[in-house]
Amino acid sequence: MLLAGTACSDSEPGAGGQPSSSTTQSSGGSSSSANPSESTKPSENPSAASVAVVPAKGATSVQPDKPVTVTSTGGKLTAVAVKSAAGDELAGEFNADKTVWTSKPELRPNTAYTVSGSAEGTDGASVPISSTFKTLKATKNLKASVVPLNGETVGVALPIQIYWNNPVKDRAAVEKRLSIKTSVPVEGSWYWLNSKQVNYRPKVYWPAGTKVTVNIDTAGVNAGNGTWGAASREIKFAIGKSVVSKVDIKKHTMTVTINGKLARTIPITAGKSGFTTRSGTKVIMEKFATKRMDARTVGIQPGDPEYYDIHDVKWAQRVTSSGEFVHGAPWSSGSQGSANVSHGCVGMSLANGQWFFNQTLRGDPIVVTGSTRYMQMGNGWADWNVPYATYKKGSALS
Incomplete structure (x- = not known):
């Protein structure tokens, strides 16, 4: 049986400008009130x-960022489901005495939901729970x-990187919905590169063998400008063995x-004059057993003395977005260890390129x-070039 209950502040106004009422059900009969703000007594039976x-x-x-609540008086809830x-x-x-059930505030926008379940009064009678509602339609998901x-x-x-399909205006609201769980204690921080990307890195390198879970609980989050979280995700990954490489450009090693x-x-x-290899901490982004390298991708056109187009570069590992790789280079064997060309x-x-390729993982x-x-920052996964105090x-x- 349905009764008028307390008003709900997160629904559209009903007829005559009054807010929609909550749903109230009872095991002992029913009554209703014309005024949704008035409390109702569903039965003279106190049990x-x-x-x-x-x-x-x-x-x-x-x-979508409001929780669903189901409250029982005169008894306790025995089951609740919102689907x-x-x-x-x-x-x-x-809650502790099972009189209130509260959902996470993670509803999806523009979605119909059904609330079902049951409650039991102190008289032992069971009350079915049945209700429906729909969330607002987001301007953007x-x-x-x-x-x-x-x-x-x-x-x-490896820095964890989250790319959003739409700009985030309320970064704090979104970041509150992000969490990292690790198998061993790890200190780290999120860092917003821009409104469409946020990264996470530890203070120091991940401990080898660490198990990591990334929870992106953004379903229902209000990201601002009419943008609402449409889904949540969980990503689990592992850290491999520790492989740390150091290139000394001057010593050619x-x-x-x-x-x-x-x-x-x-x-x-390494890079010759005019094409100097960048100093800093780089991270392996991609690995290719064979990679075509065409100088046009870095702005050098055919006819230029510096132009090259090599179709079968072996053991190529990308370390910058701008085109720096670590790879096998048999054509420069006479200069390896002595000159930058x-x-x-x-x-x-x-041989060394293949050996190194077989030791590494993306993120080394x-x-x-x-x-x-x-x-x-922005030229590859350059997070480690920002001091941690600044990164935080x-x-x-922060």
Whole structure:
């Protein structure tokens, strides 16, 4: 039986400008009130259970960041479920005495929901719970793309990167919905590069073997400017062994340390004058057993003396967005270990290139020293070039 209950503030006004009422159900008969703001007494039987649901039954334009609450008086709740038409169930929990059930504020915009369940009065009678409502239609939906991939094993320097499909105005509201769980204690911070990207990195490199879970609980979040979170995601990944490489441009060498022990010192060549290799901490972004390298992608056109187009560069690992790689370079074997002759990449023998390729993962760091041309944020995964104290200030919650 349905009764008029307390008003619901997150639904569209009803007839005559009055707000829609909550849904109230009872095990002991019913009565109603013409005034939604008045309390109602569903039964003279004090042992009968009465249930109220907010948002009200039939409410529309409900804000997705408001929780659903189901309250029982004169008894306790025995079961509550809130599901979308697609079958997605909203998470929630009971209070200690099971008189109130409250959902997470993670409704999807423009979605119809059904509330179901039951309550039991002190008289032992069961009351079914049944209600429906619909959330508002968002001007824009907010969804996330994530690096790394779910299930991926990555290197110790990989920054978690979340790319939004629409700009985020209220960064603090969105960041509050982001969390990181690790198998061992790790200190870290979020850093907003711009309104469409937020990254996370630890204070120091991830400990080898760490298990990481990224919770993006943004369904229902109000991101501002009519943009609402349309979905939540969970990403789980693992950190592999520690592979830290250091390139010394002046000495023409790269040392590779694996799990704290020097594994190999490799003769290399780096960028020549006019194509200086950047100093700073770079992170392996992509790996290619074979990669075509065409100078037109970096602005050098055919006819230029510096133009090149090599179709089968072996063991290529990208470290900047602007086109720096670490790769096998048999054509520069006479200069490796003694001179810098490349167009900015770090080149080595095919044998060393293959060995190094087989040791690394996406997310492994390569620390370059010896030039006055430096890495900048935005040119690849350059998070480690920002001092941690500064990085923390890039959080919307700092």
